[in-house]
Amino acid sequence: MVYDDKDVRSVLASDGRLVESWWPAGTAALVGPSSLNVLPQPRQAQVKAPFLRALGERAIAARARAVARAMDAVLAAWADAQAAAAPGAGGGGPGPAAAAVLGGVAASKQALPLCDLLASATFNAALFGAAASDDASEASAAAAPPSAAAAAAPQLPAPEAAAFLSECLERGRLAADLAGGFLPPMIDLPFTAYSRALRARRALLSKYASELAAARARRSGGGGGGGAGAGGAADALVRAAEGAGVSDGELLDGLVACLFGNVGAGPTFVKLFQHLEPTGSDGGGGGGGWWAALRDEQRRVVAARGAALGAAALEGMPVTEAVAREALRITPVVPAIFRLATQDFELRGRRIPKGWRVWCHTGSGVLKYNADEFDPSRWLRGDAAAADSPAPDGGGGGGGCPMAAAAAAAAGDEGAGSPFGQGARACVGRPLMLLQLKLLLALLARRYTWRFEGGSAGPAEPWVVVPAPRPEMGLAGFVLERAAEADAIPIDLSGGDEDVGL
DSSP states (O other), rough: OOOHHHHHHHHHBTTTTTTTEOOOOOHHHHHHHTTTTTOTTTTHHHHHHHHHHTSHHHHHTOOOOOOOOHHHHHHHHHHHHHTTTTTTTOOOTTTTTHHOOOOOOOHHOOOHHHHHHOOOHHHHHHHOOOSHHHHHHHHHHHHHSSSSSGGGGGOHHHHHHHHHHHHHEEEEEEEEHHHHTSSSSOOOTSSHHHHHHHHHHHHHHHHHHHHHHHHHHTTTTTSSSSSSSOOHHHHHHHHHHEEEEEEEEHHHHHHHHHHHHTHHHHHHHHHHHHHHHSTTTHHHHHHHGHHHHHHHHHHHHHHOSSSSSSSHTTTTHHHHHHHHHHHHHHHHHOEEEEEEEOEEHHHHHHHHEEOOEEEEEEEETTTOOOOOOOGGGSOOOOOOOTTTTTOOOGGOOOOHHHHHHHHHHHTSSSSSOOOOOOGGGGOTHHHHHHHHHHHHHHHHHHEEEEEEESSOGGOOOOOSSSSSSEETTBBEEEEEEEEEETOOOOBOOOOOOOOOOO
């Protein structure tokens, strides 16, 4: 097993030269024999190319508003569902129908189910389109009062939100069943988790085949479900695959592999709720001052750019990006990556014989989920040009550019980790994951708050690592609430895809 960050990067960067991807036969069958995880080089690089174009930074940034609407629909419905039993409770948002969809799962008062649903909803919105058409969202926004109260106004029509959330819950359950099959015994009998995982894979493949067919129909001008929710990254994937010699089987297995990677986003989101619990009457002060810093940054962004939350606004949020990168550092989406040595090589003076299996751990916090050092300031160091981005409580060095600090941390030995891997098999989901984290932080800071009810461990709840990193009780006692009108920061989620020039 390889834990040191530099050693992990060295091994992963040697894919195709010293090592190759290795998956046990049972798990390879779940992600698919033609998936990006399993395909050998150079075929893997050829199949990966359309995914890189469809899920690249520019393509994913263009979907920011649709992803934000999907995320806000989940958060609003969850808050409404948890508030439904309170005397005099009510509010806008997706409405009673959407809240009713989440009633049972929200009643658990655990943060993990919410975060798993957020991962599912944003993945589907980015790849296959959000529930509401852009016209519907714009009409909803136009009906909202042009005041700060618009921060609490619905942006996703209730019927579409309810249908979207129902579908995301179903796909989330299928994703969980798929992930549940990655542990032994991998025996295909009707009562085993592995058999359930294989059934989930078949159901997902059927859904994804329909999505690709609809994307092709839109491509040819034949409709194919081109109304509400059309125009996700799947459309770009279909365009990029044309003439590239990539089969439908490879595209479908690639989508399943992307979904499998996205399943790990839920625990990473949980770390935000764990470390940023708001305190104080104004909703600020949590997380060692980082919650207040996030809200201050959102106020500055709104003052400078307006209330719209999209790719352009995200470019001006260094504190938000620093917090997102710190969450990834301590809880990487995929904690371990497996390789097989294809020839003898040395690592730190030790000989790794050909045929040995090499397990690479991708985050410096992978062995200390219960002893996190949550310090986003490590991503804000070293750039005087952005020194006006405050680090709370002194924060270890003031402001800075997260991208520059990320490069410096990755090149050095600062425990930056490799949450997206390295080399030829680096994760294609990197732009989407960073977008998800930044949008979640911005939405929470502008219009939500949360608390942990008495009697629960709250942020101190211990984590377990097997079968996957997660809080032991799902981060119990969690209650999400809409921010009071006086504390809400204006937000506008209307509009279609952005023309992003990156």
